[in-house]
Amino acid sequence: MPLPRWASFRLAWRSLAAGTAGLALAACATTDPAPAGGPVVSSISVVERGWHTDICVRDQDADAWVLTLAHGFDGARYLCFGFGERQYVVERHHDVLTMLSALLPSQGALLMTALRDTPAAAFGPGDVVSLGVSRAGAAGLAAFLRRSTQTDGAGQPVRLADGPYPGSVFFGATGTYDLLYTCNTWTADGLRVAGLPVSDGVLFSGGVMRQVRRVAATQGSVPP
Numbered sequence: 143m144p145l146p147r148w149a150s151f152r153l154a155w156r157s158l159a160a161g162t163a164g165l166a167l168a169a170c171a172t173t174d175p176a177p178a179g180g181p182v183v184s185s186i187s188v189v190e191r192g193w194h195t196d197i198c199v200r201d202q203d204a205d206a207w208v209l210t211l212a213h214g215f216d217g218a219r220y221l222c223f224g225f226g227e228r229q230y231v232v233e234r235h236h237d238v239l240t241m242l243s244a245l246l247p248s249q250g251a252l253l254m255t256a257l258r259d260t261p262a263a264a265f266g267p268g269d270v271v272s273l274g275v276s277r278a279g280a281a282g283l284a285a286f287l288r289r290s291t292q293t294d295g296a297g298q299p300v301r302l303a304d305g306p307y308p309g310s311v312f313f314g315a316t317g318t319y320d321l322l323y324t325c326n327t328w329t330a331d332g333l334r335v336a337g338l339p340v341s342d343g344v345l346f347s348g349g350v351m352r353q354v355r356r357v358a359a360t361q362g363s364v365p366p
Contacts, residue, residue, distance in 0.1 A: 182274035185364040186283065186336060187261040188329065188354045189222060190269045195329040195347045196253075197283070198222040198261045198270075205284040211291070211299055215256035215309055222255040223287060225328035227319040228302070250315035250328075252291060253305055271354045274364035279337035286335040290328070292316050326350045 187198040198220045201209065212218050228249040255264075262270045275283070292300040292314030300314035317328065322345075330344040333354070340353045358364075 180276035180278055182361070182364060183277050184280050185272045185274050186280075187220070187222075188271045188273065188333070188350065189261055189265050190347050190351050191224070191265065193347055194224055194226070194325050195350045196222040196224040196255070197329055197332050198257070199280070199283065199287075203280045203284070205281070205288075208284050208287050211254050211311075211313065212256050217258050218256035218309075219259070220257040220261055222257065222261060223290075223332075224253045224255075225290070225315060225317065225319070225325045226251055226253065228314070248319055250317045250319045251302060252313045252315045253310060254313060255305065255307075255310040257309065271351065271358050272364050273333075273336075273338060273354060273358055274361050275336050275338070279335075283332055283336040286332050290315055290317060290332075 184200065184203050186200075186203075189196040189198060199208070201212075201219055201221065204212075204221060208221065212221055228251040257264050262272075294300055302312040302314055305311050317323065319325075324345050326344050326347050326349065327342070329350050330340045330342060330353075333340040333350075334342065338354075338357055340350070340357070344350050344353075
């Protein structure tokens, strides 16, 4: 039986990515330095959503600028951010041509999801890993989120569209999406800026989650 189009694309994408993994390690390295270490004072969460990963921050750890992204979402306790290819995730064009064009450098988008409950309650505990971060790490991640968000001439975040479900919204991203810089590469960059030992050049969600689970095992319990 012939494979459906999405399955054929998935196999081709994985094969192409595997063949360029070595190049990705060099091409996707972030220029952001890791923040200074320090005692763990807070936590962030990494969420696996199929092929995609998000980073969630507590509202009290987000700086004033990041909190403006959640304007109108009263009572939000956690803000989750994920990176993606703009045409694919915002305009929801999922035909084969669009999927193939996403392998080339193209505009990115950020999906922010505002949660009133914990990420584990929203996405299921099996898909969420909590990690402890220092004060410097929390500040570094907040700065990374600011730099990742596209702004207009007045310095305001560029809002693209409502997200796919209540409590979510798309913003323009400053970075470009391509074969060597995926949603999961972006997540790994954010975690490193938060001072966590995650390698660069990660293309798939499994690569992120294996590393964060390893880090979590070494940390033990983290602040709620």
